[in-house]
Amino acid sequence: xxxxxxxxxxxxxxxxxxxxxxxxxxxxxxxxxxxxxxxxxxxxxxxxxxxxxxxxxxxxxxxxxxxxxxxxxxxxxxxxxxxxxxxxxxxxxxxxxxxxxxxxxxxxxxxxxxxxxxxxxxxxxxxxxxxxxxxxxxxxxxxxxxxxxxxxxxxxxxxxxxxxxxxxxxxxxxxxxxxxxxxxxxxxxxxxxxxxxxxxxxxxxxxxxxxxxxxxxxxxxxxxxxxxxxxxxxxxxxxxxxxxxxxxxxxxxxxxxxxxxxxxxxxxxxxxxxxxxxxxxxxxxxxxxxxxxxxxxxxxxxxxxxxxxxxxxxxxxxxxxxxxxxxxxxxxxxxxxxxxxxxxxxxxxxxxxxxxxxxxxxxxxxxxxxxxxxxxxxxxxxxxxxxxxxxxxxxxxxxxxxxxxxxxxxxxxxxx
Amino acid sequence: xxxxxxxxxxxxxxxxxxxxxxxxxxxxxxxxxxxxxxxxxxxxxxxxxxxxxxxxxxxxxxxxxxxxxxxxxxxxxxxxxxxxxxxxxxxxxxxxxxxxxxxxxxxxxxxxxxxxxxxxxxxxxxxxxxxxxxxxxxxxxxxxxxxxxxxxxxxx
Ligand SMILES: Cc1cc2nc3c(=O)[nH]c(=O)nc-3n(C[C@H](O)[C@H](O)[C@H](O)COP(=O)(O)OP(=O)(O)OC[C@H]3O[C@@H](n4cnc5c(N)ncnc54)[C@H](O)[C@@H]3O)c2cc1C
Ligand code: SF4
Numbered sequence: 001x002x003x004x005x006x007x008x009x010x011x012x013x014x015x016x017x018x019x020x021x022x023x024x025x026x027x028x029x030x031x032x033x034x035x036x037x038x039x040x041x042x043x044x045x046x047x048x049x050x051x052x053x054x055x056x057x058x059x060x061x062x063x064x065x066x067x068x069x070x071x072x073x074x075x076x077x078x079x080x081x082x083x084x085x086x087x088x089x090x091x092x093x094x095x096x097x098x099x100x101x102x103x104x105x106x107x108x109x110x111x112x113x114x115x116x117x118x119x120x121x122x123x124x125x126x127x128x129x130x131x132x133x134x135x136x137x138x139x140x141x142x143x144x145x146x147x148x149x150x151x152x153x154x155x156x157x158x159x160x161x162x163x164x165x166x167x168x169x170x171x172x173x174x175x176x177x178x179x180x181x182x183x184x185x186x187x188x189x190x191x192x193x194x195x196x197x198x199x200x201x202x203x204x205x206x207x208x209x210x211x212x213x214x215x216x217x218x219x220x221x222x223x224x225x226x227x228x229x230x231x232x233x234x235x236x237x238x239x240x241x242x243x244x245x246x247x248x249x250x251x252x253x254x255x256x257x258x259x260x261x262x263x264x265x266x267x268x269x270x271x272x273x274x275x276x277x278x279x280x281x282x283x284x285x286x287x288x289x290x291x292x293x294x295x296x297x298x299x300x301x302x303x304x305x306x307x308x309x310x311x312x313x314x315x316x317x318x319x320x321x322x323x324x325x326x327x328x329x330x331x332x333x334x335x336x337x338x339x340x341x342x343x344x345x346x347x348x349x350x351x352x353x354x355x356x357x358x359x360x361x362x363x364x365x366x367x368x369x370x371x372x373x374x375x376x377x378x379x380x381x382x383x384x385x386x387x388x389x390x391x392x393x394x395x396x397x398x399x400x401x402x403x404x405x406x407x408x409x410x411x412x413x414x415x416x
Numbered sequence: 417x418x419x420x421x422x423x424x425x426x427x428x429x430x431x432x433x434x435x436x437x438x439x440x441x442x443x444x445x446x447x448x449x450x451x452x453x454x455x456x457x458x459x460x461x462x463x464x465x466x467x468x469x470x471x472x473x474x475x476x477x478x479x480x481x482x483x484x485x486x487x488x489x490x491x492x493x494x495x496x497x498x499x500x501x502x503x504x505x506x507x508x509x510x511x512x513x514x515x516x517x518x519x520x521x522x523x524x525x526x527x528x529x530x531x532x533x534x535x536x537x538x539x540x541x542x543x544x545x546x547x548x549x550x551x552x553x554x555x556x557x558x559x560x561x562x563x564x565x566x567x568x569x570x571x572x
Contacts, residue, residue, distance in 0.1 A: 010482060040482030046503040056503065061484055293480045293511045300479065322506045329519065331510050374509070374519040376454075378476075382513030405515060406456055409425075409465045 001026035003306060004088055004096055006078045007104035007241075008032025010040055011273025011295040013059050015102050016071045018303035028070070029096060031088070033077035036128050042292050044131045048159035054128060078105075081248050083266050100268050100306040103256060104299065105241040107274040107290055112147075112236050116209030121217040122232045125156045134233065140164030142230040145219055147206050149176040153235035154189070154323050160233065161198065161326065168199040168227055170206055170219075180321055180332045184348055185355050185369050192328045192353055201225075206232075238290055240275040253277055255288040260314045262302035270306055272298035281316030281385060282334040282366060289319050318385050322377070328353055331377055334384045335359055335367035342366065345398040356401045363394045368404075376405045383408055418493045420552035421529075421536060423466045427546035430455055430464035437541035441532055452516075452529040453538045453547070466547055468538070469516040469529040471495055477508035477517045477528070493552070494531040502526060 003019050005012045008030050016030045032038060036054070043057035060066075066073040077091040081101075088096045109124040111117055123137070124130050138144060142165050146153055149171035161167055171178070175186030176193070190200050205222045212218035215228040240255035251257045251265035255277035262270045262278070271278075273295035280287045294317040304312035322331040338344060339361040347356045352372065358380075359367035364387050368380040383390075383404065390397065393407040435451035443450045453468040475495045478486040485501035486508060488494070497517075504524040508517050517528040529536075531549075539549040 014479065042482040042505055042507065043503050046505070052503055056483060056501070059482065059484065061501065292482055292507055293476075296479045300474075320510050322510045324504075324506065327521075329506070329521075331506075333510070374506075374521060376515030376518065377509055378512035378517065379515030381510060382515065385513060405454075405467075406458060408515070409456055409467060410458070 001099045002097060003028045003100050003102070004098035005030045005102040005104055006088065007106055007273070007275070008034070008038040008073065009104065009106050009273065009295070010059060010292060011104035011106070011275075011299040012102070013038045014296050014299035015104060015272055015303040015306075016066075017069065018300050019306060020069045020071060022304065022307050022309060027072065029072045029074055030066070031074045031076055031078060031090070031096075033075070033091075034127065034129075035075065038073070039128060040292070041126060044125065044128065045156050045159040047128075047131055048125075048135060048156070049162045057128065078244055080244055081250075083248050083250070083269065086268070098268075101270065102299075102302055102306065103245075103250075103264070103269065103271040103275055104273045104295075105244075105275045107238040107240045107255075107288070109152075109234065110237045110239050112206075112234070114206055114209060116211075117234065119209055119211060119217065121211075121230065122209060122234055125152070125233055125235060126238075134160075134231070135163070137231045138163045138165050139230075141166060143215060143228060144168070144231045144233060145170060145206075145217075145227055145229045146233045146235065148235040148237070149173070149190075149200070149202070150235060150237065151177060151180055151321055151323070152238070153233075154325050156233065156235065157193070157198070158324060158326050161196075165231075168201065168229075169193070170204060170221065170227075171200070171202045172205045174203045176200065176202070176325075177323065177330075180323075180336065181330065181369060182337060182357065184350075185330065185332075185357070185371055188350060188353060188355055188371055189323075189325055189328060189330060191350075193325060196326045198326075238274065240277070240288055242275060253286075257286055258298075261305040261312065262298060262314065263305065270302045272302040279314055279316035281318045284316070287319075289317060291319065291321060293317070293320065318381055320381060328371065329374055330355075330371040331369070331373075331380075333368045333380050335361075336369045337367065339366050345401040347401050358397055358401050358404070360390075360394060363390045364388065365390065365404075373402075379405050379408045383411075388412070418552045419531075419534070419549050420471065420493070421468065421531070421539065422548050422550050423468070424546045424548075425463060425465040427544045428455065428464040428466050429544055429546075430457060431543065433541040433543060434466055434538035434547055437537040438529075441537035442527070450520075450527075452527055466538075466542075467516070469495070469512075470514060471529075471531065476511040476513060480507045480511035482507065489530070489533070492531045492534045494533075495528065496530045497526055497528060499523070499525050 039057040080089040144165035256271040354372035357369040365383040435448035438451040
């Protein structure tokens, strides 16, 4: 049996390890096109902050980790698939046969159709290569414009500031992280950033990028505003890496459609991680979540199904994020925006930058937002994913939403 | 036979000796706010519930960690955080459905129970045996861990 995995990010690596855990014999080939050992994009902000070296971003620390597990780590790029012959075509003219195939090719940042977006002063912040370029371009006092205050934008914001950037954030939504935080929460984060000396421009767009006179770039916003900048960091969303599948019958929409066993529309081919459009726990729809915990879950379940192990049926991933914007810690879970005909519990304390919002459908927690909390936050996930009926704990939470931990203990019979 | 912490809400009187002992062991100071075991108070019921990490077999925090900072201590089964490797991304804190791994805003790393290497200070400090460190069999805690595990991974 030969298991082939395309993409050596978190999803690919965790899948390879899970395969090996349950199957000591089969051959496992893990193909990745980036030159570094498998690493986590998530660790890039901490590299930029100079908290860690590049090695600190590596997914696994042991030098011989992959060799020890007999995982054949192959640096190459897959350029096409032949699903009838069960073959993978590599850039270096090689062809590999597979019995089971996992596609874990991740996603790439979108390049918005803006004139001048390919000028050398414009960078994505997605790979280690990007991080090296950004590090070289920002000097203390450099003028940096961050385009997009979404999840990734907000995650790299602090790193840009810590490197000494004089930062302006441009976001077309009316608040920060509009796709992860409601108005109160997104605006609270915005005000926090402004208080910390960041210029935050919401409800506006970058319309053109030009080479500047005094500075490297001149960035034109909607209306009359022009910003001078040494660097523009573009973080306006990501798209799954599915281009190499175009001549196959693997069904894709936004990403690769997978069923509850992580299988694609073609037998023996599975997908996991940022490239996969899998079941969302809350909406029941197939969505591309593009977050690390989902990649890790997909990978484990995909691997078990590739081996035909019983019981590995996906029940959907809860979309969730945690952000640290210059020391203000926020998180959102599931249907943070609320369910149809659901109701909520809320505590809003803008002076102290604290916010807690719980969303219910009947007496089940379906979504949550927190700002300024660091203790027991994960239990929100537990309550959502276990679909626990809160019964008389719902009115108590509506009175005091901070009692989520008590609600968990009471509803999980720990008190019984 | 591996041991685990057995927590019994019925026996807990809310004296917080465990929180004191834990914070002293882990932080070098008596500071319940920094304890990794927490006692929750139910005023209306007149009850107390000590609570900490269940050391899940397939730990959510461990699998979510992007940099292998959480590993299993093979002797105790505890999931331990390597502070040198931890980058403080907090993804483990939202992944753990029990809410028992938490971000520390002073160290910029995460804190969780590590069973004190096999000799948990909380159990030694508890005067009523509400916390005992015993063979990991079908304790109530163990059952809860399995229960949550089942619901979270396998679907219906
Ligand atoms: C700066 C930054 C911060 C982030 N922070 C967070 C966070 O705090 N929390 C969170 O949940 N998520 C975060 N993310 C998102 C997270 O990194 C992704 O969800 C995660 O990397 C997905 O893992 P993956 O294995 O599916 O894809 P990837 O990590 O993208 O790995 C896929 C790999 O496949 C390779 N590949 C693609 N095509 C081919 C091909 N044809 N042949 C061979 N190899 C190929 C790619 O080059 C890549 O190496 C962050 C991302 C970035 C960039
Ligand atoms: S906070 Fe530390 S231990 Fe937790 S997931 Fe991030 S790096 Fe790993």
